[in-house]
Structure formats: C-alpha cells, structure tokens
Amino acid sequence: MTTPLVSPEGRALDLPPRPTPVIRPGEFRFAAAGLAHGHIYGMTRGLLEAGATLTAVWDEDPALVAGFCRAFPQVRPARCLDELLDDPALALVASAAVPADRCGLGLRVMEAGKDYFVDKAPLTSLDQLAAARTAAARTGRKYMVYYSERLHSEAATLADWLVGRGAIGRVIHMEGFGPHRLGAARPGWFYSKARTGGILCDIGSHQLEQFLHFTGAERACITSARRANYAHPDHPEFEDFGDCTATAANGATGYFRVDWFTPAGLRNWGDGRTFLLGTEGYIEMRKYIDITAPEMVENTVLWVDGEGEHRFNATGQVGCPFFGRLIRDCLDRTETAMTQAHAFAAAELCLQAQAIADRSAAQAAPGRP
Amino acid sequence: MTTPLVSPEGRALDLPPRPTPVIRPGEFRFAAAGLAHGHIYGMTRGLLEAGATLTAVWDEDPALVAGFCRAFPQVRPARCLDELLDDPALALVASAAVPADRCGLGLRVMEAGKDYFVDKAPLTSLDQLAAARTAAARTGRKYMVYYSERLHSEAATLADWLVGRGAIGRVIHMEGFGPHRLGAARPGWFYSKARTGGILCDIGSHQLEQFLHFTGAERACITSARRANYAHPDHPEFEDFGDCTATAANGATGYFRVDWFTPAGLRNWGDGRTFLLGTEGYIEMRKYIDITAPEMVENTVLWVDGEGEHRFNATGQVGCPFFGRLIRDCLDRTETAMTQAHAFAAAELCLQAQAIADRSAAQAAPGRP
Numbered sequence: 001m002t003t004p005l006v007s008p009e010g011r012a013l014d015l016p017p018r019p020t021p022v023i024r025p026g027e028f029r030f031a032a033a034g035l036a037h038g039h040i041y042g043m044t045r046g047l048l049e050a051g052a053t054l055t056a057v058w059d060e061d062p063a064l065v066a067g068f069c070r071a072f073p074q075v076r077p078a079r080c081l082d083e084l085l086d087d088p089a090l091a092l093v094a095s096a097a098v099p100a101d102r103c104g105l106g107l108r109v110m111e112a113g114k115d116y117f118v119d120k121a122p123l124t125s126l127d128q129l130a131a132a133r134t135a136a137a138r139t140g141r142k143y144m145v146y147y148s149e150r151l152h153s154e155a156a157t158l159a160d161w162l163v164g165r166g167a168i169g170r171v172i173h174m175e176g177f178g179p180h181r182l183g184a185a186r187p188g189w190f191y192s193k194a195r196t197g198g199i200l201c202d203i204g205s206h207q208l209e210q211f212l213h214f215t216g217a218e219r220a221c222i223t224s225a226r227r228a229n230y231a232h233p234d235h236p237e238f239e240d241f242g243d244c245t246a247t248a249a250n251g252a253t254g255y256f257r258v259d260w261f262t263p264a265g266l267r268n269w270g271d272g273r274t275f276l277l278g279t280e281g282y283i284e285m286r287k288y289i290d291i292t293a294p295e296m297v298e299n300t301v302l303w304v305d306g307e308g309e310h311r312f313n314a315t316g317q318v319g320c321p322f323f324g325r326l327i328r329d330c331l332d333r334t335e336t337a338m339t340q341a342h343a344f345a346a347a348e349l350c351l352q353a354q355a356i357a358d359r360s361a362a363q364a365a366p367g368r369p
Numbered sequence: 370m371t372t373p374l375v376s377p378e379g380r381a382l383d384l385p386p387r388p389t390p391v392i393r394p395g396e397f398r399f400a401a402a403g404l405a406h407g408h409i410y411g412m413t414r415g416l417l418e419a420g421a422t423l424t425a426v427w428d429e430d431p432a433l434v435a436g437f438c439r440a441f442p443q444v445r446p447a448r449c450l451d452e453l454l455d456d457p458a459l460a461l462v463a464s465a466a467v468p469a470d471r472c473g474l475g476l477r478v479m480e481a482g483k484d485y486f487v488d489k490a491p492l493t494s495l496d497q498l499a500a501a502r503t504a505a506a507r508t509g510r511k512y513m514v515y516y517s518e519r520l521h522s523e524a525a526t527l528a529d530w531l532v533g534r535g536a537i538g539r540v541i542h543m544e545g546f547g548p549h550r551l552g553a554a555r556p557g558w559f560y561s562k563a564r565t566g567g568i569l570c571d572i573g574s575h576q577l578e579q580f581l582h583f584t585g586a587e588r589a590c591i592t593s594a595r596r597a598n599y600a601h602p603d604h605p606e607f608e609d610f611g612d613c614t615a616t617a618a619n620g621a622t623g624y625f626r627v628d629w630f631t632p633a634g635l636r637n638w639g640d641g642r643t644f645l646l647g648t649e650g651y652i653e654m655r656k657y658i659d660i661t662a663p664e665m666v667e668n669t670v671l672w673v674d675g676e677g678e679h680r681f682n683a684t685g686q687v688g689c690p691f692f693g694r695l696i697r698d699c700l701d702r703t704e705t706a707m708t709q710a711h712a713f714a715a716a717e718l719c720l721q722a723q724a725i726a727d728r729s730a731a732q733a734a735p736g737r738p
Contacts, residue, residue: 008663009663168632170599170600172597172599172600172610172630173610173612173626173628175544175546175626177544177644179646179651223593223595223729224592224593224614226592226614226616226622228541228620228622230539230541230620230648231539231541231648241541241542241622243542243614243622243624245593245595245612245614245624247595251597251599253595253597253610253612255612255614255624255626257542257544257624257646259542259646261541261646261647261648261651263537263649263650263651263673263674263675264675264676265650265673265674265675265676265677265678266673266678267678271651271673275546277548277626277628277630278630279599279600279630280632281632281634282548282630282632282640290661291671291673291678291680292659292661292662292671292680293661294377294378302660302661304632304634304635304640304660305632305634306632306633306634307633307634308634309634309635309636309660311660311661360592
C-alpha cells in the first residue's frame with residue numbers, strides 16, 4: 001500500500017510505505033556510551049523507532065548521563081564502560097563521544113564482540129582509520145556512522161528515492177551547504193582542533209558522505225579544500241569556515257561549504273541544503289528550514305525535470321529506513337543500511353580534505369582584513 | 370523620494386529612487402556592431418533606457434541585422450563596419466560578436482576614438498587581454514563589459530544595496546550557480562572551443578566578475594577549476610559543465626558552477642542563483658526564476674540576518690544603474706559604473722580558470738560511465 005504525495009501543481013509520487021519496526025521488542029538491545037555531542041539523542045531515537053531496546057548508558061560526565069536518563073527513562077546508568085562491554089545481551093553500542101575519542105571507544109566495543117554505531121565524524125586521524133579498518137576486518141564487527149544529514153533526514157530519503165527512479169537522469173554533480181549556528185554555550189573541546197579534527201573532518205563529513213552516496217560512487221578524490229577562521233580570533237584553533245571540491249571515480253563532481261555563521265534571525269540552527277544536478281533535471285533539499293515558506297517547514301524537496309517544477313514536503317511521509325536496516329544488518333550480518341567500505345571511504349575523504357586545507361592554509365585561510 | 374519595499378513579515382527597505390535617463394535625447398549616440406549573441410538586445414535596451422540614442426547597426430549576417438532592425442525601428446543599417454567607425458557623432462560601439470572576435474573589434478573601435486561596450490566574455494585569450502589593456506591605456510578609450518548577471522539584474526542591484534549598508538556584515542564567501550538551457554538551435558561557433566573560449570571563459574565570466582564585486586576585491590586567484598562534457602558526445606569540444614574555486618586578495622572565498630543542463634520543465638532559461646555569506650547574515654538572489662513561487666517571478670532576494678528571514682521581489686523596484694553610469698562615464702571620463710581595471714581583472718580570472726581546468730582535464734573532465 002502506498003500513499004501518494006502530491007506537489008502543488010499536481011505531480012503525484014507513489015511512495016513506498018513508511019518504515020516500521022523491524023524486530024520484536026527485546027530482540028535487539030543497545031546502550032549509549034559517550035554523550036558529548038547531542039547527536040546521541042537522534043541516534044537513540046532512530047534506533048528506538050526501528051524497534052531496538054535501549055538498556056544502559058554511560059558517560060564520564062554525570063550531568064550528561066542525568067540528562068539522557070530524563071529523555072529516556074527506561075535506561076539504566078552503568079557504573080563504568082566495562083559494565084556495558086561485558087554485558088552479553090548488548091548487541092550494539094552507540095556513541096557521540098568527543099570526535100577524537102570515538103575510534104578508541106569503537107575499538108574496545110568491537111573487541112568486546114559488539115557492533116559500533118558512532119556519530120560523525122567517526123574518527124579524526126589516518127592512524128585511527130587504519131586501526132578501525134583492521135579491527136573491523138579482524139573482529140567482523142561493524143563500525144557504522146551516523147551521517148545524520150542524509151540518514152536522519154526525510155528530505156534525503158525522498159531525494160534518494162527520486163534519484164533511484166531516474167527522476168533527474170544521471171547525477172553528475174552535487175553541492176552541499178552546511179551552515180551551523182555557533183550559539184553561546186559550547187564545551188572546551190569544541191574549539192580544539194585536535195579534539196574535533198577540524199571543520200572539514202567534523203561537519204564536512206556529512207557532505208562527503210552524501211557526495212559518495214548520491215553520485216553512486218565508491219571512491220573519490222579531493223581536488224581542493226580550504227578552511228578559515230574569519231571571525232573568531234578568540235579561538236585561534238577554531239575553523240568557522242571550510243569548503244572543498246571532490247571528483248568521484250565515476251566522473252561526478254562535487255562541492256560543499258560548511259560554516260558556523262547561521263545568523264540569529266534564522267528559525268532553526270542552519271539552512272542546510274543539498275543540490276543534485278542530473279543530466280535530466282535537478283533536486284534541491286532544504287532539510288532544516290525552508291526560508292521561502294512563511295510557516296516553519298523542514299524537509300522541503302524541490303525537483304525540476306522535463307515536465308515541470310515540483311515541490312514536496314517529505315516530513316512524515318517517508319521516514320528514515322536507515323535505522324531498521326542497520327538493526328537487521330547487525331542481526332543478519334548483511335550490509336543493506338551502509339557498507340563498511342562506504343563508511344570508511346567517506347571518513348578517509350574527510351581526513352584528506354582537512355589535510356589539503358591545512359597544507360594550503362597560507363593561501364586559503366585568510367585572516368581578518 | 371524613496372519607495373519602501375516591504376517583505377511579507379514587515380521588514381521595510383527605504384530604497385533609493387529608480388534610475389532615470391542621465392542625458393538629453395541625442396546627447397549620447399551609439400551603434401551596435403556584432404549581433405551573434407542575443408545579449409546585444411539587452412545591452413541596447415539598457416542604454417536606451419538610460420537615455421542613449423541608437424543610430425546604426427552592422428553585422429556581416431543580414432538576417433541578424435534585419436531582426437535587430439525589427440526590434441529597434443529607429444536604427445539605420447550600416448553598409449560596412451568602417452561606416453560606423455568613421456562616424457564622428459558616434460560615442461560608443463556595443464558588440465555581441467562571437468567571443469573570439471570581440472577583442473579584435475574592440476581594438477578597432479578604440480583606435481577609432483570611441484568607447485567599446487562588449488558582451489561577456491570580453492575576450493578569449495591572454496594575448497587578446499594584453500592587446501586590449503595596451504590599447505585602452507594608449508587610446509584612453511573604455512573597454513567595458515556587459516556582465517549582465519550582475520549589471521542587468523534588479524536582484525543584484527538590491528543585493529548590492531543591502532551589502533553596501535552592512536546588511537550581512539563582511540562578505541566572506543560567495544557561491545554562484547549559472548545553469549543555462551542549451552535548447553535546439555545553436556550556431557556552429559557555439560560548439561567551438563576556439564570561438565567561445567570554453568565554458569569557464571564564457572558563462573563563467575559572469576561568476577568571477579560577481580565574486581570580485583560582491584566581495585569588494587580588486588584581485589583574486591583561482592584555486593581550482595574543472596570542466597567536463599558529461600552528456601554531449603556529438604560535440605566533443607563543447608563543455609557542458611564547469612566549476613571553479615577562487616580566493617580573493619582580501620581573504621574572501623568563492624565557488625561557482627556553470628552548466629548547460631536546464632531541464633525542459635523549467636519556466637525560464639536558467640535557475641541562476643547567487644549566494645552571499647557574510648559574518649552577520651546571508652543573501653540569496655534567484656535572478657531569473659523563483660521555483661518556490663507559484664507565479665512566474667524573477668529577481669527574488671532572500672535575506673537572513675540577526676532579526677529574521679526576509680523576502681523581497683526587486684522587479685521594477687531598483688532598476689539597473691549601471692547603464693546611466695556608463696554613459697556618464699563616457700561623457701565625463703570617469704569610472705563610476707565599472708573601473709577598467711575591474712573589467713580586465715575579471716576577464717583575466719576567467720582565462721586563468723579555463724586554463725587550469727584545461728590542464729587538469731584528465732582528472733576533472735570525465736567521460737560517460
């Protein structure tokens with residue numbers, strides 16, 4: 001049974017049904033370990049909606065644990081990380097630790113025989129990447145990444161469905177804008193290059209992952225990258241701007257820009273946008289806010305093809321099938337949600353982009369005028 | 370007297386009055402020579418609206434001349450180019466000849482003691498650029514360029530006014546999307562690399578000119594560039610895609626993408642867009658069509674700052690002051706419309722971008738999969 005989604009001018013999409021829980025209650029148990037980034041809430045909700053059972057939580061900061069327990073009253077705080085790792089009933093550990101700590105935790109999780117689901121960026125150095133690849137291969141466990149700007153976005157789900165049906169022909173190019181609001185209260189690690197890996201490694205990871213996915217490429221190379229601190233001299237290591245061009249092995253081209261300049265007047269944290277150019281049309285996703293709409297709207301998908309201009313709101317229409325697929329992959333030892341090779345390929349591209357930007361800093365990271 | 374332009378949520382802009390003719394009838398006479406590109410119509414209309422008098426036209430193709438005379442019945446067809454160049458009453462010659470021929474014509478115009486107003490791209494090689502610079506310096510005549518995507522766009526006029534009033538703080542970054550419709554009937558020269566200079570030289574010129582202008586930079590360097598023929602194997606020299614990153618001398622960063630993939634369903638020839646990121650907000654121009662509006666709308670300006678999200682339609686509100694300023698500059702020997710240095714700097718950047726893209730073709734101009 002499908003629900004047609006209809007654009008204002010009458011274009012109807014016969015969408016597949018929204019995803020539903022893929023397992024029975026209690027069949028797949030997970031814990032949260034490492035709550036430094038708020039993404040852990042989205043990761044947890046996605047797993048819960050797909051049918052997983054949240055049993056335990058751990059972080060070295062009791063305040064973060066207390067906040068998490070208020071949001072998810074069913075969860076039990078663990079006394080230490082080993083209590084989670086030693087629990088044979090746990091299938092997966094989800095983490096949004098500080099980026100530089102994510103890989104070390106993941107290695108312990110995999111060595112304990114559990115799958116790992118980690119916030120982006122999944123790691124911050126090539127040494128970590130090599131260790132993660134080796135451990136994943138040896139243990140057979142998964143090191144999956146919460147690339148939320150695609151995996152937890154109904155706009156992206158809808159765009160993905162359109163692209164898969166040939167709605168814009170061959171995807172030859174992608175642009176991504178990833179503006180973020182800095183806000184007032186950020187922890188110290190947020191401003192440390194060593195702890196975040198830099199802006200291209202951190203929030204750039206969403207973009208390069210989408211580039212590989214939407215262009216259908218297994219590999220790509222970074223063709224240019226820049227980072228800057230335009231307006232935050234009080235935090236000299238902080239990068240408030242970054243951008244990058246990449247060319248996929250199949251010939252598709254990409255560009256993205258990430259920044260921390262969302263103005264106070266925007267009704268959400270960032271006007272995140274993804275543009276797909278195809279040989280037969282184009283798509284734009286306005287994921288978190290559509291400033292062309294008077295009402296507060298997320299998940300706008302604009303699509304132009306040979307027939308006309310179409311506008312859809314994907315909210316509540318298509319869901320986020322990633323989470324159910326991830327759970328099934330863990331149970332069935334399949335790779336329907338995301339291949340391990342893709343997760344690591346995206347991570348590697350981010351490290352390469354950051355390295356190129358760092359090397360060209362003299363030219364591309366201008367100071368204040 | 371100013372007319373307030375008000376956004377839907379109530380933000381009012383006290384705009385300056387629309388430009389009016391800057392001279393008396395007959396005070397400034399011009400001719401059109403070289404009609405290969407339809408831009409000559411826009412160039413002519415802009416000059417006429419600012420008060421100039423169109424007297425004569427010449428092209429080697431009588432069909433193009435006949436079409437021009439139908440649009441502008443006051444114009445007299447010249448028997449040859451020299452008839453225009455020898456006419457002491459003519460102050461300026463406007464041309465949209467084939468790009469590769471534009472400089473040669475301009476040199477003759479300047480040597481004849483007249484100012485030259487040429488369609489973008491104003492020239493197609495570094496040798497031509499050197500000759501034009503030398504001739505402009507020696508003759509004291511102007512070699513001005515119709516960078517229409519800024520100069521003949523009320524969205525750009527409004528954005529310019531906003532930026533000048535500090536509406537988004539310091540402009541640190543710009544993106545430009547320049548999609549174009551290929552259509553069916555294109556003359557042979559259109560597909561010749563030697564005649565157009567390539568996609569970055571040709572339609573990329575709009576973008577790099579805007580980058581210099583909106584970031585307030587006199588100089589910039591190209592940091593990466595790519596061109597491709599993704600889907601037109603029947604025209605092997607044709608480039609249907611190009612993109613480029615540039616860094617301005619003042620530290621601002623830029624990216625643009627140009628292409629020939631406007632789908633048939635779009636209600637105009639291209640969804641041209643310019644994005645300005647500032648330290649205190651951002652602006653988007655949707656110059657030729659706003660696909661988020663049900664009605665056919667050009668010149669949408671979206672602006673987000675510390676106060677909120679604002680949407681304006683600039684059509685009929687602000688005009689295009691460039692043309693009147695150009696006429697006054699010719700009469701007064703000033704540089705209020707555009708400096709000669711800027712016109713040439715933008716042209717030089719385009720040639721550099723094209724050269725970089727051509728050199729990296731093995732990597733960045735992928736074939737079909």
